[in-house]
Each structure stands twice: as C-alpha cells, then as structure tokens.
Amino acid sequence: MDKLHFSSETEAVHADHPKADPYGSHGMPIYQTSTFRFNSVEEGRKFFAHEEGGSSHSYTRLGNPTVDRLEEAFARLEGSNLKHADNVKAMAFSSGMAAITTTLIAVANGAGIVAQPTLYGCTGQFLQEEAPELGIETHFVDLNDLEALHRVLSENPEINVVYGETMANPTMEVLNVPAIADLAHAHDAMLILDNTFATPFHLRPLEHGADAVLHSTTKYLNGHGTLIGGALVSSQEFLERYNLPTYRKNLGGVMGPFEAWLNLNGLKTFNLRMERHAQNAMKVAAYLDQHEAVAKVFYPGLEDHTDHDLAQKLFERGYSGVLSFELKGGYEAGVSLMNNVELCTLAVSLGTVDTLIQHPASMTHAVIDEETKQKAGITEGLVRLAVGIETPEDIINDLKQALSVDQAVLA
Ligand code: PLP
Numbered sequence: 001m002d003k004l005h006f007s008s009e010t011e012a013v014h015a016d017h018p019k020a021d022p023y024g025s026h027g028m029p030i031y032q033t034s035t036f037r038f039n040s041v042e043e044g045r046k047f048f049a050h051e052e053g054g055s056s057h058s059y060t061r062l063g064n065p066t067v068d069r070l071e072e073a074f075a076r077l078e079g080s081n082l083k084h085a086d087n088v089k090a091m092a093f094s095s096g097m098a099a100i101t102t103t104l105i106a107v108a109n110g111a112g113i114v115a116q117p118t119l120y121g122c123t124g125q126f127l128q129e130e131a132p133e134l135g136i137e138t139h140f141v142d143l144n145d146l147e148a149l150h151r152v153l154s155e156n157p158e159i160n161v162v163y164g165e166t167m168a169n170p171t172m173e174v175l176n177v178p179a180i181a182d183l184a185h186a187h188d189a190m191l192i193l194d195n196t197f198a199t200p201f202h203l204r205p206l207e208h209g210a211d212a213v214l215h216s217t218t219k220y221l222n223g224h225g226t227l228i229g230g231a232l233v234s235s236q237e238f239l240e241r242y243n244l245p246t247y248r249k250n251l252g253g254v255m256g257p258f259e260a261w262l263n264l265n266g267l268k269t270f271n272l273r274m275e276r277h278a279q280n281a282m283k284v285a286a287y288l289d290q291h292e293a294v295a296k297v298f299y300p301g302l303e304d305h306t307d308h309d310l311a312q313k314l315f316e317r318g319y320s321g322v323l324s325f326e327l328k329g330g331y332e333a334g335v336s337l338m339n340n341v342e343l344c345t346l347a348v349s350l351g352t353v354d355t356l357i358q359h360p361a362s363m364t365h366a367v368i369d370e371e372t373k374q375k376a377g378i379t380e381g382l383v384r385l386a387v388g389i390e391t392p393e394d395i396i397n398d399l400k401q402a403l404s405v406d407q408a409v410l411a
Helices: 008-013 041-048 065-079 096-108 121-133 146-155 177-186 236-241 244-251 257-267 270-289 308-314 330-340 370-375 392-410
Strands: 088-093 112-115 137-140 159-165 190-194 212-216 230-235 294-298 322-327 356-358 382-386
Touching: 008 065, 008 270, 065 088, 065 230, 065 257, 088 096, 088 236, 088 244, 096 112, 096 121, 096 159, 096 190, 096 212, 096 230, 096 244, 112 121, 112 146, 121 137, 146 159, 146 177, 159 177, 177 190, 230 236, 236 244, 270 294, 270 322, 270 392, 322 330, 330 356, 330 382, 330 392
Parallel strands: 112 137, 112 159, 159 190, 190 212
Antiparallel strands: 088 230, 212 230, 294 322, 322 382, 356 382
C-alpha cells in the first residue's frame, strides 16, 4: 500500500511527535545540551568522516534532535504537496535575519542580486550596506514589472538571485511568484522568497516555482511571541550546491533547542491560528475601509487593493493577518490612536495571537529621514495592525472607541 499522505493541517498538529523516543515521550523532548557523548572512538570517527554507523549528533551547532524535528516540520509545511516532498529540507536559524543573511551570502557570493525595493528594513539595510562590502551588489526593481526585471537580468548576467517578500510591508504587495520564477530560471537565477507574512497556510512558493523559502519563525510559525527564530526551506540539492549547512555551521546562526521546542509547540495550532488571523483581518479591514477617519486600507483581501486579483489566484483560505491603513488626520491622529487603544498592544512584530498595533511615523521610524521613510512607504498617518485571534468584534470595538477619541480631538 502507498504511504499515507497527510494534509499540512495534520502535519502541523503532529509536528512535535518524536519519531522514536526511548521513554515513549508523546511530545518531542528538549535536548538541552551543547555536546553529545560518543560511545567509542569508532563511533566518533565515523561521525566526522560522514560514514554509516557513527553517532547521529556531536555538537549542537552542527545538529540537535529537537532542532532536527522542527526542521522536518518546516519542510512538511512548505513542501508536503510537492511531487518530490521527501527531497524538501529545512534548516532552522537563530533568527529570521540569520536565515536571510546566511542564505544570501552562501548563494550570491561572487554574483549579484535583483531585489524588490519594498523589503523588511533590516534585509534592505543588509543588501544596501553590508552585502556590497562582501562583494554582493543588489539591483532594486519592482519584481512584478516583468519587463523591467527581464531588462535587469539581461543587462547583468552575474545576477544569480532574485529576492523578494511574497507579501510586503506596509502596502501588502503580493508577488507574482510563478511568472517571476519563470523569468528568473530563464536567466539561470534562483528565486528566493521571504514568506513570513503569507505563511505556508496561504501560499507555498515552492509549489509555484520558487527555489528557496525563508521565514522569520518569530512570527506566525511560532505564533506566541516567545522566541526569535528563522528558517530556510528548499531542496536537498539547493542546500548542498550552496554549502548551506557549512555556512550555517561556520557563521553560527543556528537555532537553539529550547527555541526549537517552543516553536514545535507553536506549530501544533498553526492552521487554526492562521485561519482565525485571516478571518479577523478581513473583518477588521472591511470595518476600517468604511470608517470616516480612514483614508485608505491596504489589505489584499479588499477588492480595491492593487494585487487583489493576483492574491485571489495565488492565495488559499484568505490573506493572512496583517494590514495597514492611512488616517486622514495624519501624524496627530496616529499618535492619538496609539494612546487610546485598550485591547490592541502597542508593539512592533506580528504573528502573535493578540493584536499588535504600531504607528511607524511616531515610533519605529520617528528618527528616520524623510527620503528613507518615503521609499519605505511610511507616511505620517500610516498605522500597521497585526490582527490577532481575539473575538473580532472586540478588536473592532477597540479601534472604534480609539478612533472616536481621535475625531473628538481633531474636531
Ligand atoms: N522578514 C520579515 C518579513 C520580517 O518582518 C522580519 C522581522 O520583522 C524578518 C524577516 C526578520 O526576522 P527576525 O526578527 O526573526 O530576525
């Protein structure tokens, strides 16, 4: 009989089941150890010579059973529907940034990158400031502008990486993954995508032709705001071709066993959480869209979003949980909203079960120059909301009362 194939929902619920445990533990134990004992010289020698019969582990920076289990779960989440699912492998990192920088340094060294201009701030900064010092030049172009992308790839044959975020902050642009993958491959470049915002619940880029997927698992993949973590998911060939295990071992940004265990726990409810995040975000977006204090809502689930049709085609089961909106009252209205919400927490990040809100102009971007803010799409009245899984009416009522204070102040 063929091996049973389980849905990603089932895979996530069983994410932390150990394959074999001497004590029959139901959940994956935390192997909280830096080093592993060899039973004999021969076992140790075989391990380091990569021969069969050696120990399975030697030192946690090189591998740890709790982290291994999490990596299997990540690989299943992004790749279990693929024909060659067994060939999909994941690597866990100490942060999303460790996953991104280690991957780009390994793949693009001696070559070049073409990247989407709207990127998570630290990724953009790395590509603009540190990567050039390492000999990696990045060209920025709107990846959905296929003609412009074709031009950059044709004029710069050294480029071997096309890089973007499947859903990008703050305007929630969505990438045309299959078309960009075809173009990248026609120019012998790898398509590497950060899928943190969309998550494999809504979009699995490997199924649409991407070569590698990156995550800040700090966000939805863990879901409870209890850790900083990252992941790379790709084929075994990709990881070997670019020596990724060696780069991670030597650059050292590996995830620790306790974080891996927390992340395994978080994954058990991944699908339930994502379903609710997306349902709630859709309701909140629709509410804000008709609010008189709001000039514009950026959420791909809304029909007037620039990428609504594309998102409808590519995304499954909704459009994830983050949205942003522009307040008519600008900076002052943003500050007032921040100071008057009661349920929403003023905090950066996203993907926690509770709703987080932030006003970049007065908070994260308060000391950033105008030009950089403009490039990042940060206007005076822009608010970012990472919608949680609370009762949706409670989130809406909180925004309603806080926005009414704004209007009273402005009147
Ligand atoms: N990618 C995206 C899209 C992010 O939003 C973030 C963090 O906010 C990162 C990467 C970096 O992840 P980490 O903070 O886990 O290093």
